Amino acid sequence: MTTAGTSTLLRFMLRRERFRLPWWLLGVGFLVSYQSVGSQSLYNTPEKLAQLRATLGANAAVVAMSGPKDLLATIGGEVIFEIFSYAAVVVALMNMFLVGRHTRSDEETGRAELIRSARVGRHATLAAALSLAGLANLAVAVVTFAATAGTGLPVEGSLLVGIALGAVGMAFAALTAVFAQLFENPRGVYGAVGAALGAAFILRGIGDTTNGALSWISPIGWGHRTLPYVEDRWWPLLLPIAVSVLLAVAARTLLDRRDFAAGLLPSRPGPATASPALSSPYGLAWRLQRASLIGWAVGLFVLGAAYGSVGNTMEQYLKDNPEVANFFPGGATDIVNAFLAITMVFQALIAAAYGVSSALRARGEETAGRAEPVLATATSRRAWLSSHLSVALAGTAVVMLASGFGEGLAYGLTISDLSQIPRLMVVALVYLPAVWAIVAVAVLGFGWLPQAAATVAWIVFGFCVLVTVFSDVFDLPTWVQNASPFAYTPQAPFEAVTAAPLVVIAVVVVAFLGGGFVGFRRRDIG
């Protein structure tokens, strides 16, 4: 039997996922319940909902980033309007990594060879991986149902949302299974699925702002079209289910046409000699990190554009919902700049996450044994660490500029004033010292406590997120709030920018970086 061993493999896969999968589910649950509670407390009367329909529903940029305006008829629909696209992206990524990891990654590393040499059928790994995705999507449905019904939304609509989210996830799981037959390495698979996911998001964005036709070829659009809490239509779910089955059958057919560990698309050979760019540790670090830098920069450009596109509606929005003013520094005065400042802080935190992961690449290279051969050449430790660090520091600047550019472009277009682009790009740079301070902690840790560097850096990052985003929620003592570099950063463009605090942060950054280099020069490698 070609599926012999499927159930054993499935149990083994569940065991391997036991620490990873719960975090994804927790993330989905948090995202949905947070939105549900927030929307229900903000728009708690029919009048407020009607105002929202008039302002947000009429804003093409908001509709493009959220969902069809038909959803804005009920409060439950409003929740779905705001969060479903993003929850669907999270669930799609979860499915992509889940299926990719257990099929193509395992084949590439050779783990699957060991399994296949046992009494395991040719189709067993694929069947088990898709079953695993099925179980994960069932869990997504349950978690989503709990997050919506549990926060007071109607039961039938909640059940529909849960199953719709799971069904969209399943379509992406099956799509990943198909691409896993085509490409020889996981990067190719993830790239193709990521592109399909991006296309799904954009198509429904265009569709929802026009006559809706394009939304019907996007799995995310199918989920929206069930119109939970508004019409509670079940039949659009047939689309993702049918597509999942078709793609699964296609994956199985393609699997029969290829050799183990091979892909149907031949892998392209690369250059036989290195270009002059690859002549120094800096060239190498850039080559290793450029793809991820481009990804983060594009991501923050899009996020900036999303924020910028709604900037101009803030004033009207605030008139309709005066209690929202509490969320902004300075209340209702100068609301646009306060909004821009808040979104900039948020994007700076995301840039810091990029910066930390980029700086920690140095540690990744070290533990993988790839630092050793480079340091055995005439490359000094200082040059080697500088190479990775320069990408991290310059990269965070690029990422911040991309977010400022996106926000300036979108906001500038809505108010017909393109001078917003340079203005908001400069504003973005005001947050750079604070971002670098978090990166510098990672470098200091790398120099002195290499084993703990990643943990320390991410804890510090999490702490900064906590005190910056949720300080009001948790009512933290002042000294705790003041431990974050963002506490000293002027909230541009809302607050006036003064040089003194930025210089102080920069001095701390230099001290931490210097300390990291001193530690790294004194310690063992490996």
Added chain:
Amino acid sequence: METAILVSGLKKNFGQTRALDGLDLTVARGEVHGFLGPNGSGKTTTIRVLLGLLRPDGGTARLLDGDPWADAVKLHRRLAYVPGDVTLWPNITGGEVIDLMGRLRGGLDRRRRDELLERFDLDPRKKARAYSKGNRQKVALVAALASDAELLLLDEPTAGLDPLMEAVFQQCIQEIRHEGRTVLLSSHILAEVEALCDRVSIIRLGRTVESGTLADLRHLTRTSISVETEQPITGIESLPGVHDAVLNSTHARFDVDTQHLDAVVRQLAGLGVRSLTSTPPTLEEMFLRHYGGAE
């Protein structure tokens, strides 16, 4: 004798584990030196100290008349290194890695590089993720051999190679020896050691247990003798240097320390030797004895 590597009393601890416990190693310029020992005996740790990647806890290490820790960058221009476990960047081709390593060391000989690619039958256009273990090993070997480094530090460089490639590797090392360059070769392949090495050092538990030419080492070991005589053999087992004797009237089998061989043969000669076979120690036996620490 001018020395390329001079290590004495080297100590290195990793937490509670003692990796090197007073290791000595002397490598003369222009020699191919075999560096032998069981897994975990400290060979890789020694090489990492010599590369300035680890800081020793005691003893001294000199490399090409420099301090491997303080003068690391200066010394690395003059040496090439092949790690025991070659990991490469998955998305970079073998050819790119070879060029990069050469440039980082300070230039490489393009003609020699292409010739080595040919000899090792390596496709430089493949991404590193697609290489097998043996091919990754070849990438590191070509990168090191294409350099004009005066010292090569090779940590089990042929572990993943097939016999054909092993032969190519041995040829390359012979050429390097003729050019008067120095090689420190850590290896488990005894035929390779026998074919290439002028001298060897055997280490065990972080300490040097034996060092010298292969002939020296053989001399320190035992020869197996099987003999038949006209008169009954007596008293042979009590002669100095005789071990594991089995006597059966006019037949005897025993091992004898090579430096006592002469005395034993004289004694036997008086008994009228009918037949005698003497088997010199094999390298394997020699190493197993040192590795296992028997005796």
